[in-house]
Amino acid sequence: xxxxxxxxxxxxxxxxxxxxxxxxxxxxxxxxxxxxxxxxxxxxxxxxxxxxxxxxxxxxxxxxxxxxxxxxxxxxxxxxxxxxxxxxxxxxxxxxxxxxxxxxxxxxxxxxxxxxxxxxxxxxxxxxxxxxxxxxxxxxxxxxxxxxxxxxxxxxxxxxxxxxxxxxxxxxxxxxxxxxxxxxxxxxxxxxxxxxxxxxxxxxxxxxxxxxxxxxxxxxxxxxxxxxxxxxxxxxxxxxxxxxxxxxxxxxxxxxxxxxxxxxxxxxxxxxxxxxxxxxxxxxxxxxxxxxxxxxxxxxxxxxxxxxxxxxxxxxxxxxxxxxxxxxxxxxxxxxxxxxxxxxxxxxxxxxx
Numbered sequence: 001x002x003x004x005x006x007x008x009x010x011x012x013x014x015x016x017x018x019x020x021x022x023x024x025x026x027x028x029x030x031x032x033x034x035x036x037x038x039x040x041x042x043x044x045x046x047x048x049x050x051x052x053x054x055x056x057x058x059x060x061x062x063x064x065x066x067x068x069x070x071x072x073x074x075x076x077x078x079x080x081x082x083x084x085x086x087x088x089x090x091x092x093x094x095x096x097x098x099x100x101x102x103x104x105x106x107x108x109x110x111x112x113x114x115x116x117x118x119x120x121x122x123x124x125x126x127x128x129x130x131x132x133x134x135x136x137x138x139x140x141x142x143x144x145x146x147x148x149x150x151x152x153x154x155x156x157x158x159x160x161x162x163x164x165x166x167x168x169x170x171x172x173x174x175x176x177x178x179x180x181x182x183x184x185x186x187x188x189x190x191x192x193x194x195x196x197x198x199x200x201x202x203x204x205x206x207x208x209x210x211x212x213x214x215x216x217x218x219x220x221x222x223x224x225x226x227x228x229x230x231x232x233x234x235x236x237x238x239x240x241x242x243x244x245x246x247x248x249x250x251x252x253x254x255x256x257x258x259x260x261x262x263x264x265x266x267x268x269x270x271x272x273x274x275x276x277x278x279x280x281x282x283x284x285x286x287x288x289x290x291x292x293x294x295x296x297x298x299x300x301x302x303x304x305x306x307x308x309x310x311x312x313x314x315x316x317x318x319x320x321x322x323x324x325x326x327x328x329x330x331x332x333x334x335x336x337x338x339x340x341x342x343x344x345x346x347x348x349x350x351x352x353x
Contacts, residue, residue, distance in 0.1 A: 002064045003029045003125065007041050010121050015086040017042035017110070018118055019103065022094035027220060028126055028292055032061045038070065045083050049076070073106035080109045089115035091122065123297055127289060129311045133221060134334055137290065137313050140177065140223035141332045141343045143216040147171035148227060148346050155353055157206060157231060161186045161199035164212070172216045181215030181222035181294045188231070192326035195283055206232035209242070209325050210353070215294055222294045224315045225344060226330035229351045238327070239350065241320055244276035245327045246348045249318040252286050256314070256333055256340040262304030269318050281320040283328070290315040290332065310337050 001009070007018050007029070020029055020039040027033050029041075030048060037058070038049040049070035050058045059067040068075070080088075088107060090100065092114040104112045129137070150171045155164050164186035172180055188204040191197040192211045204210055208231040215224035228242060252269035266286035273279040285301035290313050298306040300314070317330030331344035 003031070004039075004041055004046050004064045006125060007118075007121070008043050008046060010118075011041070011043070011089070012117070013087060014043075015084055016089060017080070017083075017085045017087070018089045018115075019112075020091065021099065022091060024292055025091060025094060025122055028122070030058075030062070030065075032058075033220065034058065038076070039065070040076065040079065041065075042083055042085055045079070047079065077107055077109055080107060085110050088112045089118045091119045092116045093119045126291060127297060127312055128309050129291060129313050129334070133291060134311065134313065136219035136221035137223055137332065137334070138343050140181070140216040140218035140221055141225070142345075143172060143175045143177050143218060144214060144223050144225040145345045146175045147214065147216070148212065148225065150175075151212065152229070152351060152353060155204070155210075158203050160201045160203050161188055161191065162201060164204070164210075165199040168212060168214050172214060175216075177216035177218055178220075179217050181217045181224055184215075185211065185213040187211045187213075187326075190324055192228070192328075193321040193323055194326075195321065204231050207234055208232075209234065209238055209327060211326065211328050213328065213330075220292060222290050222292070223332050223343070224290060224294055224330070225332070225346070226317055226319075226328050227346060227351070228327045228329055229353050231353055233352075237322075238325060240276070241278060241281075241322060241325075241327045242329075242350045244273055244278045245318050245320055245329055246350070247276070248272035249316065249329055249331070250348060252318065253316060253331065253333055253340060253342060256287075256308070256316075256335060258308055258310035258312075258335050258337045260308055262298055262300045262306035262308060263302050265316075266300050266302060266304075273318075273320065278320050278322070281322045282318075283321040283326065284317050284319045286318065287314040287316040287333075289313065308335055310335055314340075 018041040046065035248269040252265040287300040289296040319328035333340040
């Protein structure tokens with residue numbers, strides 16, 4: 001069953017239809033990027049409305065729904081009348097007030113509703129990935145691993161954070177990414193302790209910790225990765241902090257599996273930091289979902305009531321900020337009933353450059 005059929009099956013009443021208008025949801029529902037599109041899902045008569053420029057492309061890609069060129073608001077209204085649609089459900093969290101009012105005016109034959117239930121249904125669907133989505137995330141992660149390996153052979157003392165971030169972004173694109181999944185960060189020295197810091201003109205030097213946080217987008221799907229490396233020789237305090245974070249990440253990953261609560265792995269990782277005596281410096285929650293967005297549900301943290309499901313893709317991370325420096329590392333994991341598959345190939349041991 002494709003995504004359109006799943007929403008059609010979800011519709012609360014026989015005379016109802018779902019109206020999908022946000023680019024992100026259109027990308028997910030249709031399986032390909034749609035610009036300025038509107039997807040009307042009403043049982044067996046689901047239709048994607050696009051501009052004339054996009055018609056041939058969308059018509060070739062479409063599966064499970066028809067494609068029409070949208071010429072006027074009356075066109076959709078006529079379809080509602082033809083199929084007897086009385087209720088239209090829109091995504092409550094994706095539609096603006098202005099858009100909502102426009103649809104109410106143009107589609108006055110039916111009652112237009114901002115549906116939190118539709119929004120939640122789409123979140124639930126997106127949380128559990130298909131094999132194709134997992135493959136896209138894995139391809140994105142392989143790009144990150146290659147870019148990381150290449151930057152380790154390139155970065156040198158005296159380079160600035162901005163130069164390193166720019167090079168890493170270039171390598172991500174050079175290895176085949178559509179784009180970076182989010183702005184690449186390279187932070188060194190005292191900047192590694194600041195969660196809000198951005199790459200600056202600070203030059204890296206001997207004794208620094210260097211945090212590299214980056215992601216790739218491939219096939220519309222994101223991956224992300226974080227590693228902290230040592231510039232030359234670092235003192236025992238920094239090395240112990242790194243080992244604590246690395247062990248905490250690995251303990252959290254070993255805990256992950258379908259069926260556990262969202263706060264379990266976070267608690268395990270923080271317990272490991274506590275055993276190393278650095279838990280009070282913990283700077284991040286353990287994980288969040290990843291897919292079409294670099295950050296999406298579920299969120300694995302204290303207070304989370306979510307129950308994790310198989311085939312959920314997670315961006316996991318563990319980090320500490322210790323005043324003069326910070327350490328952060330993270331992998332991509334996909335949940336199974338027995339545990340999780342770690343898609344990140346790079347070593348979790350401390351690397352010296």
